[in-house]
Amino acid sequence: xxxxxxxxxxxxxxxxxxxxxxxxxxxxxxxxxxxxxxxxxxxxxxxxxxxxxxxxxxxxxxxxxxxxxxxxxxxxxxxxxxxxxxxxxxxxxxxxxxxxxxxxxxxxxxxxxxxxxxxxxxxxxxxxxxxxxxxxxxxxxxxxxxxxxxxxxxxxxxxxxxxxxxxxxxxxxxxxxxxxxxxxxxxxxxxxxxxxxxxxxxxxxxxx
Amino acid sequence: xxxxxxxxxxxxxxxxxxxxxxxxxxxxxxxxxxxxxxxxxxxxxxxxxxxxxxxxxxxxxxxxxxxxxxxxxxxxxxxxxxxxxxxxxxxxxxxxxxxxxxxxxxxxxxxxxxxxxxxxxxxxxxxxxxxxxxxxxxxxxxxxxxxxxxxxxxxxxxxxxxxxxxxxxxxxxxxxxxxxxxxxx
Numbered sequence: 001x002x003x004x005x006x007x008x009x010x011x012x013x014x015x016x017x018x019x020x021x022x023x024x025x026x027x028x029x030x031x032x033x034x035x036x037x038x039x040x041x042x043x044x045x046x047x048x049x050x051x052x053x054x055x056x057x058x059x060x061x062x063x064x065x066x067x068x069x070x071x072x073x074x075x076x077x078x079x080x081x082x083x084x085x086x087x088x089x090x091x092x093x094x095x096x097x098x099x100x101x102x103x104x105x106x107x108x109x110x111x112x113x114x115x116x117x118x119x120x121x122x123x124x125x126x127x128x129x130x131x132x133x134x135x136x137x138x139x140x141x142x143x144x145x146x147x148x149x150x151x152x153x154x155x156x157x158x159x160x161x162x163x164x165x166x167x168x169x170x171x172x173x174x175x176x177x178x179x180x181x182x183x184x185x186x187x188x189x190x191x192x193x194x195x196x197x198x199x200x201x202x203x204x205x206x207x208x
Numbered sequence: 209x210x211x212x213x214x215x216x217x218x219x220x221x222x223x224x225x226x227x228x229x230x231x232x233x234x235x236x237x238x239x240x241x242x243x244x245x246x247x248x249x250x251x252x253x254x255x256x257x258x259x260x261x262x263x264x265x266x267x268x269x270x271x272x273x274x275x276x277x278x279x280x281x282x283x284x285x286x287x288x289x290x291x292x293x294x295x296x297x298x299x300x301x302x303x304x305x306x307x308x309x310x311x312x313x314x315x316x317x318x319x320x321x322x323x324x325x326x327x328x329x330x331x332x333x334x335x336x337x338x339x340x341x342x343x344x345x346x347x348x349x350x351x352x353x354x355x356x357x358x359x360x361x362x363x364x365x366x367x368x369x370x371x372x373x374x375x376x377x378x379x380x381x382x383x384x385x386x387x388x389x390x391x392x393x
Contacts, residue, residue, distance in 0.1 A: 033330040064226040078234040089245035092252040174330040
């Protein structure tokens with residue numbers, strides 16, 4: 001059980017997709033202008049990455065290594081298209097909100113990276129958990145960026161006014177350059193924090 | 209060399225077949241899902257459209273498409289005409305902004321709703337919020353100018369281009385409604 005927890009939790013902090021692996025930054029910048037958008041995107045990615053890891057892991061013995069990348073992309077595209085069709089039929093309102101995110105998910109580097117690095121070499125269950133952990137880490141990072149950008153850029157969180165009318169919203173946070181600057185600082189902070197964790201572990205005599 | 213090449217797992221034919229199989233399986237899955245969901249999706253789409261019409265003109269009991277004007281509707285209650293519903297489109301900050309505008313028989317704006325836009329989240333997409341949208345109620349086509357251009361519409365701060373796009377689209381819809389109204393309907 002501890003093994004599975006380790007697989008899951010490494011996506012949260014030590015191998016966080018945004019702050020450590022620095023993958024999928026571009027869409028992350030595009031949709032973190034508000035907390036709702038960030039959360040929606042995070043959950044969508046979590047779903048697709050877990051499902052894709054599961055499928056890639058199941059078929060890993062039949063895939064020819066020379067065409068593995070096109071096959072992974074086909075798999076991701078199939079999952080996304082099927083999800084789109086199902087949503088369109090059974091939850092059209094949700095589809096309307098998710099539409100743009102779903103099509104973006106196909107080209108997420110982090111999903112392809114996990115298929116290549118983890119799922120193609122591991123059994124289905126650990127692969128699924130790896131995907132889920134990475135998705136959770138991604139969602140966490142998106143939430144952090146989203147909360148800061150919405151708070152400082154608009155004075156609200158989840159649409160509720162937090163900073164009153166005395167606060168002039170800093171538009172830079174809503175725009176893309178602000179997101180770059182913010183993520184830069186967050187990556188720095190993340191590095192300091194995870195180094196501390198490693199150091200504390202070392203001092204307690206745990207293996208790193 | 210050739211014989212060895214053929215035995216090799218990496219022969220071009222095997223690679224191509226491998227990828228082809230993956231694509232065929234994926235195609236079959238998508239095809240099946242589409243086959244079973246297409247009708248339901250179409251029906252839901254219609255329901256959603258009706259819902260959009262209802263949300264923009266309250267109190268009407270019938271929506272009739274206007275012949276010769278695709279996407280335009282008249283909303284009536286009993287025999288009385290309540291509003292024209294006109295789709296409008298205009299170029300915003302990031303691509304087209306598509307609206308549905310309800311115009312009263314007196315050629316005054318009742319309401320609009322944004323159907324589709326790619327405006328900057330947090331800035332331009334505020335055009336859908338009541339603080340901005342409510343300004344339009346009761347205005348005429350001639351009022352359709354933002355304050356920067358000398359009109360009565362208070363533009364969204366930081367999103368003047370979007371504000372202009374919305375006012376322009378609404379103005380077009382009002383003009384269109386005037387033409388339809390004169391057309392003897």
